[in-house]
Amino acid sequence: MISFEELKRSFLVSLWFVFLTFPILVIKANPIERTIIWRWENMFFVAIGSFVLSILIRVVNTQKTKRLERRSASDSDTTTSEPLIQVILQNPRYLYPLAGAVTVFALVFPYLFDTYQTNIMTTALMYVVLGLGLNIVVGMAGLLDLGFVAFYAVGAYSYALLNAHFGIGFWMALPIGALFAASFGIILGFPVLRLRGDYLAIVTLGFGEIIRLILENWNEFSQGPSGISNIPRPGMFGIELSLEAAILYIYYIMVALVIVTIFVVNRLQDSRLGRAWIALREDEIACQAMGIDKTKTKLTAFALGATWAGMMGVIFAAKTTFINPASFTFLESAIILSIVVLGGMGSILGVIVGALVLILLPEYLRALSDYRMLAFGAILVVMMIFKPQGIISNVRRTYKYQKQKSGDVQ
Amino acid sequence: MEYFIELLFSGLTRGAIYALIALGYTMVYGIIGLINFAHGEIYMIGAFTAFIVSTVLSILGFPLLAIIVLAGLAAAVWSSAYGYTVEKLAYKPLRHAPRLSPLISAIGMSIFLQNYVLLAQTSDFQPFPELIPEFDFMEPFVHIVGSSDMVILVVTTLMMVGLTLLIKFTRIGKAMRATSQDRKMAMLVGINVDRVISATFIVGSALAAVGGLLIASHIGQINFFIGFIAGIKAFTAAVLGGIGSIPGAVLGGVILGLTESFATGYVSSDYEDVFAFSLLVLILIFKPSGLLGKAEIQKV
Numbered sequence: 001m002i003s004f005e006e007l008k009r010s011f012l013v014s015l016w017f018v019f020l021t022f023p024i025l026v027i028k029a030n031p032i033e034r035t036i037i038w039r040w041e042n043m044f045f046v047a048i049g050s051f052v053l054s055i056l057i058r059v060v061n062t063q064k065t066k067r068l069e070r071r072s073a074s075d076s077d078t079t080t081s082e083p084l085i086q087v088i089l090q091n092p093r094y095l096y097p098l099a100g101a102v103t104v105f106a107l108v109f110p111y112l113f114d115t116y117q118t119n120i121m122t123t124a125l126m127y128v129v130l131g132l133g134l135n136i137v138v139g140m141a142g143l144l145d146l147g148f149v150a151f152y153a154v155g156a157y158s159y160a161l162l163n164a165h166f167g168i169g170f171w172m173a174l175p176i177g178a179l180f181a182a183s184f185g186i187i188l189g190f191p192v193l194r195l196r197g198d199y200l201a202i203v204t205l206g207f208g209e210i211i212r213l214i215l216e217n218w219n220e221f222s223q224g225p226s227g228i229s230n231i232p233r234p235g236m237f238g239i240e241l242s243l244e245a246a247i248l249y250i251y252y253i254m255v256a257l258v259i260v261t262i263f264v265v266n267r268l269q270d271s272r273l274g275r276a277w278i279a280l281r282e283d284e285i286a287c288q289a290m291g292i293d294k295t296k297t298k299l300t301a302f303a304l305g306a307t308w309a310g311m312m313g314v315i316f317a318a319k320t321t322f323i324n325p326a327s328f329t330f331l332e333s334a335i336i337l338s339i340v341v342l343g344g345m346g347s348i349l350g351v352i353v354g355a356l357v358l359i360l361l362p363e364y365l366r367a368l369s370d371y372r373m374l375a376f377g378a379i380l381v382v383m384m385i386f387k388p389q390g391i392i393s394n395v396r397r398t399y400k401y402q403k404q405k406s407g408d409v410q
Numbered sequence: 411m412e413y414f415i416e417l418l419f420s421g422l423t424r425g426a427i428y429a430l431i432a433l434g435y436t437m438v439y440g441i442i443g444l445i446n447f448a449h450g451e452i453y454m455i456g457a458f459t460a461f462i463v464s465t466v467l468s469i470l471g472f473p474l475l476a477i478i479v480l481a482g483l484a485a486a487v488w489s490s491a492y493g494y495t496v497e498k499l500a501y502k503p504l505r506h507a508p509r510l511s512p513l514i515s516a517i518g519m520s521i522f523l524q525n526y527v528l529l530a531q532t533s534d535f536q537p538f539p540e541l542i543p544e545f546d547f548m549e550p551f552v553h554i555v556g557s558s559d560m561v562i563l564v565v566t567t568l569m570m571v572g573l574t575l576l577i578k579f580t581r582i583g584k585a586m587r588a589t590s591q592d593r594k595m596a597m598l599v600g601i602n603v604d605r606v607i608s609a610t611f612i613v614g615s616a617l618a619a620v621g622g623l624l625i626a627s628h629i630g631q632i633n634f635f636i637g638f639i640a641g642i643k644a645f646t647a648a649v650l651g652g653i654g655s656i657p658g659a660v661l662g663g664v665i666l667g668l669t670e671s672f673a674t675g676y677v678s679s680d681y682e683d684v685f686a687f688s689l690l691v692l693i694l695i696f697k698p699s700g701l702l703g704k705a706e707i708q709k710v
Contacts, residue, residue, distance in 0.1 A: 016495070019491070020488070020491050020492065020495060021530075023458075023459050023484065023488060024455070024459070024462070024526070024527060024530045024531065025530045029462050029465035029466050029469065030465075031468075031537050031538075031539060032537065034469050035469075036465075142510070144513065144514070146517070191695045192695060195694060195698065196698075197510050198445050198509060199694050199698060201445075201510075201513060202445065202642075202645065202649075202694065203691050203694050203695070205642070206687040206688075206691045207687075207691060209642075209683070209687050210688060210691070213681065213684045213687070217680040217684075330638070334517065337514070341514060370529065371525075371529070373521060373524075373525040373528075374521075374522060374529065376518075376521060377518045377520070377522030377523070377524075377525060378518065378522050379518065380514055380515060380519075380521070381499070381500045381518040381519055381522065382518075384504060384507070384512070384514050384515040385500070385503045385515065388507065388511055
């Protein structure tokens with residue numbers, strides 16, 4: 001199955017990686033105590049790991065080409081069977097009971113598990129909404145936004161500051177935060193939207209960093225790096241809630257918000273606007289020729305994406321009761337981007353699954369949590385190369401012609 | 411006046427380093443049209459390799475000159491190796507993919523490399539050994555311009571002259587120019603485009619590594635995160651000068667360095683990074699082709 005030639009190649013690959021990682025992984029020098037630690041075991045791991053991976057990729061690749069050959073040999077006669085997940089998604093008979101079951105599970109979740117688990121789940125749900133928000137911008141409209149976290153920060157700070165200065169409560173702040181974030185999206189979007197894809201990405205990254213740096217340095221406005229503390233948790237008709245009840249309450253708010261978000265995004269996808277986004281993503285020039293207002297369409301995508309981020313910002317501030325600029329770094333944007341990319345750009349279910357996997361997995365596998373960001377980086381690369389459509393790809397709604405059977409041709 | 415000259419030199423030093431890194435961005439962009447987001451990390455890895463090698467050698471008791479030469483060589487070799495590998499792993503399979511795919515892959519690579527160094531070494535700042543000695547003949551000027559500023563200016567100038575010669579007069583340089591003009595045509599006339607792209611990454615990474623070594627010994631400390639900010643600033647420099655243009659990268663680097671130096675010197679040092687980011691945003695919005703770049707014409 002594996003030829004000697006291939007083994008030799010994999011061996012060379014592993015040798016190359018041993019060389020590559022030698023100084024950084026093996027040597028650990030301390031200039032103050034003047035000691036050197038040689039970590040030879042790391043070299044061993046790299047050698048074995050890269051060798052196995054390289055063999056694995058070779059095997060997968062050969063099998064892929066074999067399958068393609070077989071398929072082209074037997075021509076497109078065999079209709080490819082749809083994957084199970086798509087069958088479920090397209091058939092209401094399976095979809096509705098399943099969605100109902102998931103909702104019921106979400107509702108009873110806090111009673112099945114303890115407060116700690118509920119708290120983690122709330123965080124995961126927040127990332128679901130953030131992912132769905134970014135999905136509008138990146139997945140549907142095809143605008144790579146690397147400064148998404150800026151809108152999140154705008155939401156969080158608008159609640160924290162409005163509360164500190166004017167005593168505005170959570171429920172008032174939620175729409176205000178969303179509105180602020182959306183206006184920021186429009187202000188930011190207006191000048192940058194005529195830029196080409198990759199420049200747009202860098203400019204949004206720049207904007208995100210500018211906002212964070214301003215929050216960090218403008219002490220009179222945002223209290224600088226020390227942040228704002230004692231942000232009240234959401235109130236329920238003026239009733240004081242205990243800590244546990246408050247956590248429960250935020251959890252249910254999040255569940256409701258997730259359901260609303262899924263509903264809205266799902267409706268948007270097949271609307272006139274959603275189709276305009278997808279068309280714009282595919283070909284801008286053709287789109288303009290068809291009479292779609294490019295600027296307006298892109299701006300709505302930006303503003304809508306920002307709206308969800310703003311709302312999540314308010315919830316984040318209310319949940320942690322403390323915010324500082326360190327929560328809104330570029331890495332946060334990168335995490336949300338990984339969620340969208342892993343799940344599948346443009347796919348709602350994919351983003352939900354992506355968020356749950358990426359946020360819950362490191363929480364439960366504590367041993368892995370150190371390698372979290374390493375994995376996020378790797379996911380972006382690996383997904384782009386092997387499965388750019390994500391784990392659950394988005395299948396556009398199409399009408400299918402029934403193929404005439406070869407028998408009843410007149 | 412003296413303060414002005416001091417700021418001028420510190421701006422030039424910064425600018426020279428930005429220019430060295432910006433060259434890598436601009437060369438790669440010129441040839442494959444990709445913003446190599448991981449380039450800042452290559453620079454950081456160069457600095458780390460130099461840090462590790464020089465610390466080990468100084469513990470083993472090598473003379474200073476040998477340490478400088480070996481650390482510089484090691485930084486260049488390993489950075490180039492990383493640059494080459496990153497291209498092969500993360501960019502080459504995506505050469506015909508939609509434009510955003512390689513950019514996302516590059517961002518992933520950048521995050522990966524940052525955390526790889528973080529996990530393999532440490533998140534703390536590491537004191538970088540002082541490799542550049544204080545020269546005696548610089549003594550009278552030491553209050554305006556330090557020895558290491560001088561060394562940085564001289565070394566970067568030499569590197570840039572070397573790069574210009576490489577691109578103007580060698581076979582591979584000619585192939586690079588041809589590939590950046592028209593990749594398909596270059597393939598048709600028998601240029602091994604894959605090899606040219608690899609060479610571009612190797613040269614760009616080596617330049618970044620030298621930049622990393624110089625700035626690390628100038629500032630005196632490094633950590634895994636230095637590549638992110640330096641990368642964005644160098645990218646700003648590349649865009650300012652006109653991405654794809656080599657003299658543009660140098661010009662952009664110097665302008666950015668001077669702007670930062672004067673802005674922090676005369677206005678406020680709190681917003682040091684904000685100046686660079688704002689400059690980046692403003693150029694991209696108002697003159698995306700940069701100072702020396704050609705405007706890109708989109709054909710249907």
